Amino acid sequence: MPIHYYIYQACVLFSIGVAGVLTRRNAIIIFMCIELMLNSVNLLLVAFSKLHYARAVAAGAAPTTGTEAQLFVFFIMVVAAAEVSVGLAIIVMMYRNVHNVDINFLNRLKH
Amino acid sequence: MTNFLHYAWLIPSLPLLGFLINGLLRNKLSKTVSGGIGSAVILASFLLSLYFFVQVKNGNTYTAHYFDFISVGQFSIPFAFQIDQLSSLFLLIITGVGFLIHVYSTAYMHHETAPHFARYFAYLNLFVFSMLLLVMGANYVVMFMGWEGVGLCSYLLIGYWFKNNDYNNAAKKAFVMNRIGDLGFLVAVFWMMQVFGTVDYAGVFKQLPGSIPTSAIVGITLCLFVGAMGKSAQIPLYTWLPDAMAGPTPVSALIHAATMVTAGIYMIARSNVLYALAPTTMTVVALVGLATALLAATIALRQNDIKKVLAYSTVSQLGYMFLGLGVGAFTGAVFHVMTHAFFKALLFLGAGSVIHAMHHEQDMRHYGGLKKYLPITHFTMLIGCLAIAGIPPLSGFFSKDEILIHAFAANPLYYVAGIAGALMTAFYMFRLYTMTFLGSHRGHNHDEKPHESPLAMTVPLMVLAALAVGAGFLGIPELFAHQAHLLQSFLHPIFEKGESIMASYSHHQHPSHNVEWALLAGSVGLIVIVIFFAIRKFSKFTISTGQPSKFAQLLEGKWYVDELYDAVIVKPLLRFGGFLNTVIEKSGIDKAVNGIGKFVQYSSRQMRLLQSGNVGNYVLIMVVALIIIIRIILYN
Amino acid sequence: MNLTQVLFWLLSAVAVFSAIMVITRKNPVFSVLYLIITFFAISGHYILMNAQFLAIVNIIVYAGAIMVLFLFVLMLMNLNKESEPQKNKYMLWSGAIAGGMLMLVMIHALQTDVPEKINSIGAGDIGLIKNLGLTLFRDYVVPFELSSILFLSAMVGAVIIGKKE
Numbered sequence: 082m083p084i085h086y087y088i089y090q091a092c093v094l095f096s097i098g099v100a101g102v103l104t105r106r107n108a109i110i111i112f113m114c115i116e117l118m119l120n121s122v123n124l125l126l127v128a129f130s131k132l133h134y135a136r137a138v139a140a141g142a143a144p145t146t147g148t149e150a151q152l153f154v155f156f157i158m159v160v161a162a163a164e165v166s167v168g169l170a171i172i173v174m175m176y177r178n179v180h181n182v183d184i185n186f187l188n189r190l191k192h
Numbered sequence: 193m194t195n196f197l198h199y200a201w202l203i204p205s206l207p208l209l210g211f212l213i214n215g216l217l218r219n220k221l222s223k224t225v226s227g228g229i230g231s232a233v234i235l236a237s238f239l240l241s242l243y244f245f246v247q248v249k250n251g252n253t254y255t256a257h258y259f260d261f262i263s264v265g266q267f268s269i270p271f272a273f274q275i276d277q278l279s280s281l282f283l284l285i286i287t288g289v290g291f292l293i294h295v296y297s298t299a300y301m302h303h304e305t306a307p308h309f310a311r312y313f314a315y316l317n318l319f320v321f322s323m324l325l326l327v328m329g330a331n332y333v334v335m336f337m338g339w340e341g342v343g344l345c346s347y348l349l350i351g352y353w354f355k356n357n358d359y360n361n362a363a364k365k366a367f368v369m370n371r372i373g374d375l376g377f378l379v380a381v382f383w384m385m386q387v388f389g390t391v392d393y394a395g396v397f398k399q400l401p402g403s404i405p406t407s408a409i410v411g412i413t414l415c416l417f418v419g420a421m422g423k424s425a426q427i428p429l430y431t432w433l434p435d436a437m438a439g440p441t442p443v444s445a446l447i448h449a450a451t452m453v454t455a456g457i458y459m460i461a462r463s464n465v466l467y468a469l470a471p472t473t474m475t476v477v478a479l480v481g482l483a484t485a486l487l488a489a490t491i492a493l494r495q496n497d498i499k500k501v502l503a504y505s506t507v508s509q510l511g512y513m514f515l516g517l518g519v520g521a522f523t524g525a526v527f528h529v530m531t532h533a534f535f536k537a538l539l540f541l542g543a544g545s546v547i548h549a550m551h552h553e554q555d556m557r558h559y560g561g562l563k564k565y566l567p568i569t570h571f572t573m574l575i576g577c578l579a580i581a582g583i584p585p586l587s588g589f590f591s592k593d594e595i596l597i598h599a600f601a602a603n604p605l606y607y608v609a610g611i612a613g614a615l616m617t618a619f620y621m622f623r624l625y626t627m628t629f630l631g632s633h634r635g636h637n638h639d640e641k642p643h644e645s646p647l648a649m650t651v652p653l654m655v656l657a658a659l660a661v662g663a664g665f666l667g668i669p670e671l672f673a674h675q676a677h678l679l680q681s682f683l684h685p686i687f688e689k690g691e692s693i694m695a696s697y698s699h700h701q702h703p704s705h706n707v708e709w710a711l712l713a714g715s716v717g718l719i720v721i722v723i724f725f726a727i728r729k730f731s732k733f734t735i736s737t738g739q740p741s742k743f744a745q746l747l748e749g750k751w752y753v754d755e756l757y758d759a760v761i762v763k764p765l766l767r768f769g770g771f772l773n774t775v776i777e778k779s780g781i782d783k784a785v786n787g788i789g790k791f792v793q794y795s796s797r798q799m800r801l802l803q804s805g806n807v808g809n810y811v812l813i814m815v816v817a818l819i820i821i822i823r824i825i826l827y828n
Numbered sequence: 829m830n831l832t833q834v835l836f837w838l839l840s841a842v843a844v845f846s847a848i849m850v851i852t853r854k855n856p857v858f859s860v861l862y863l864i865i866t867f868f869a870i871s872g873h874y875i876l877m878n879a880q881f882l883a884i885v886n887i888i889v890y891a892g893a894i895m896v897l898f899l900f901v902l903m904l905m906n907l908n909k910e911s912e913p914q915k916n917k918y919m920l921w922s923g924a925i926a927g928g929m930l931m932l933v934m935i936h937a938l939q940t941d942v943p944e945k946i947n948s949i950g951a952g953d954i955g956l957i958k959n960l961g962l963t964l965f966r967d968y969v970v971p972f973e974l975s976s977i978l979f980l981s982a983m984v985g986a987v988i989i990g991k992k993e
Contacts (some may be wrong), residue, residue: 090840095931103808110859140863145954158890161890163982166897166982167985174989
């Protein structure tokens with residue numbers, strides 16, 4: 082498949098994630114949109130890994146080119162997992178305080 | 193001692209010294225001292241001038257170069273004085289008449305407090321200093337310094353009684369009108385620098401007649417004439433001079449006779465070579481002079497303020513001088529300046545004496561019959577009136593006659609108009625004389641009789657009267673005696689070039705002796721008739737309550753020229769100023785400045801709302817910014 | 829159109845459709861379920877690109893652990909009702925427009941004139957667990973060990989935050 086199909090696919094998913102962050106007020110859904118954005122980037126990384134692998138093979142270089150990108154995806158997943166655990170803890174904390182997960186209640190930043 | 197004429201700087205610096213002493217120590221000096229100093233420095237200048245005049249008479253002219261005033265590249269303006277026939281003659285007039293006026297002032301101004309008295313003399317000395325600078329300068333820039341100086345001093349002296357607001361307005365008017373003229377002078381000087389590359393009299397005249405285009409010369413001379421209009425009170429800038437009567441009477445005498453108003457005549461006489469090369473300007477000068485002479489004379493017919501009559505008569509006589517300059521009678525004009533200086537100073541000082549005697553009453557309708565109270569003043573005033581009216585053999589006859597004969601040679605219409613002006617002059621002068629001295633006394637308080645002025649005032653009057661009688665014999669026309677015009681031969685070196693240039697293109701036939709006799713006899717006869725008519729008409733003058741005719745009202749209103757200027761220039765200017773104030777300043781600039789402040793306040797108040805603390809808004813803005821940044825980075 | 833292309837388009841359509849459903853559902857539980865579908869579709873893409881290890885990890889970590897955590901929180905807080913108040917309309921539209929604009933700009937920016945093809949199924953073995961494991965433990969040992977510390981600290985943080993006062 083041509084590489085730009087994957088690029089478009091990732092862009093569309095990322096933009097949907099952004100639109101979700103902008104339009105929704107539920108903190109959990111916003112969080113999920115962030116995960117969606119992370120995944121679109123992961124998809125892009127894997128696609129580029131394959132692209133470089135194909136180029137390296139075509140040029141007769143070592144066939145391990147591209148593993149770094151996939152490891153990067155792996156680390157992103159690690160970080161995302163950690164982030165989700167902390168983030169959800171924060172949301173729970175917030176719910177406990179204001180009995181709501183609407184981010185409009187979180188306008189303390191202006192004070 | 194190479195040449196004593198090098199010490200010409202002494203002449204103006206003495207009055208300057210007097211000005212400094214009187215001005216700086218005015219709170220310390222007593223009236224006697226300050227008056228004495230003021231008069232003494234002028235007397236010293238006069239004696240020096242007399243010596244210089246004798247030197248010049250013996251053919252010893254000199255240009256004293258002191259230092260470079262401005263020096264830029266190839267171009268330099270030296271600070272230099274020129275002592276020649278013309279300037280030495282003016283020096284004599286200025287310091288001589290000026291001295292008499294100073295002496296007169298010591299008595300006339302005696303009721304002032306000592307500081308103000310000293311201030312008066314300081315101004316007076318400064319005035320004389322400026323005028324001397326004007327006359328002695330060897331180039332147009334030094335002349336311009338003096339030119340500005342007399343403008344300043346006239347302002348200071350007209351507004352001498354600064355507590356009266358009308359006087360201040362008169363002073364401002366004089367100053368502003370002079371500034372208009374000065375602008376013309378200044379433009380002419382710059383133009384001259386560009387065309388001739390120098391502003392020295394000698395340097396400029398040396399290049400003439402030459403390759404300089406006539407258009408440039410006409411332009412320069414017209415600009416110079418604008419300057420002369422302002423200083424010498426010609427149409428349309430004459431209205432300040434009658435208002436200048438706000439100053440003390442001796443000041444009027446000084447302005448009208450010795451200094452200031454003669455500056456324009458001096459300047460044109462000095463530039464005679466330039467003017468001779470610009471026939472267009474000459475015609476303009478003659479016409480403006482004639483128009484001024486007639487207009488001012490008609491106004492003077494109906495004025496009741498004794499000083500106003502004299503003021504308009506000055507404007508009128510100045511008009512004659514310009515007529516003389518315009519028809520090429522340079523000598524005649526200078527001659528008239530001289531005789532006019534004598535009899536006009538005499539008339540003003542006489543008027544001052546009358547005003548002094550009448551306790552500062554200036555309205556002639558309340559005079560009358562003063563002959564028996566003021567014998568000396570009466571006699572000297574009579575001489576002055578006869579002189580200005582042009583009765584032979586007094587001085588005014590000779591000088592006016594010379595101008596009119598030249599005018600006749602140029603254009604008989606000039607002559608007819610000139611004679612009409614002369615008749616009006618005779619009429620209003622004898623109206624003044626009759627209303628003041630003849631008939632019965634019409635004063636308010638009959639208990640206190642008017643008394644003759646002190647000696648310090650009458651002696652100058654007598655001296656001036658003698659001069660007014662005798663000065664005419666310096667310029668006896670060819671008609672009476674061969675080679676008897678002393679002034680003409682004396683000034684010949686100055687006007688030689690200009691007159692020869694004029695002779696090259698104009699073919700004016702000097703009228704034959706028979707015609708001249710006829711004209712003289714006719715004009716004198718008419719004048720005598722007018723004088724008797726005036727005496728008859730006004731000797732039984734009573735204050736009439738009837739409505740004067742429309743024309744008389746027009747004359748009394750001075751042709752409403754002041755009102756015209758007010759409506760055409762002053763009011764629109766004020767309105768324009770108001771427009772600038774309200775529209776441009778208040779609602780334009782102020783609004784813009786305040787608007788910027790308000791905009792900042794308003795926009796910051798609106799921008800504050802962006803900081804809602806709402807995370808969603810922040811993210812939205814971040815995304816929008818991201819879009820813009822990507823757009824910029826990836827497409828450039 | 830061979831099988832690979834059919835699969836690609838199918839997976840893409842599923843991913844985009846379910847992503848849109850994620851942000852439009854009122855009930856957060858449906859959002860979570862649609863998000864899981866999206867993750868599965870992305871895992872399918874990984875397999876198509878011969879990245880089997882990542883596909884498995886994606887399913888286990890994301891679709892399994894993380895989304896379950898989400899669901900768990902939702903259920904725990906009883907948020908599975910359609911209780912979200914109506915949002916500001918302008919905010920809604922501006923959000924949608926901004927997202928759309930971002931998409932257009934990015935797509936336009938990343939457009940290439942000469943599209944390069946990448947091999948799909950069966951081509952290359954870098955995505956295999958053996959190769960990745962070798963690289964990971966040879967070159968990326970330190971980051972790997974650091975990530976364990978990250979997890980530890982995240983766990984401690986979550987416990988402290990979630991703890992009652």
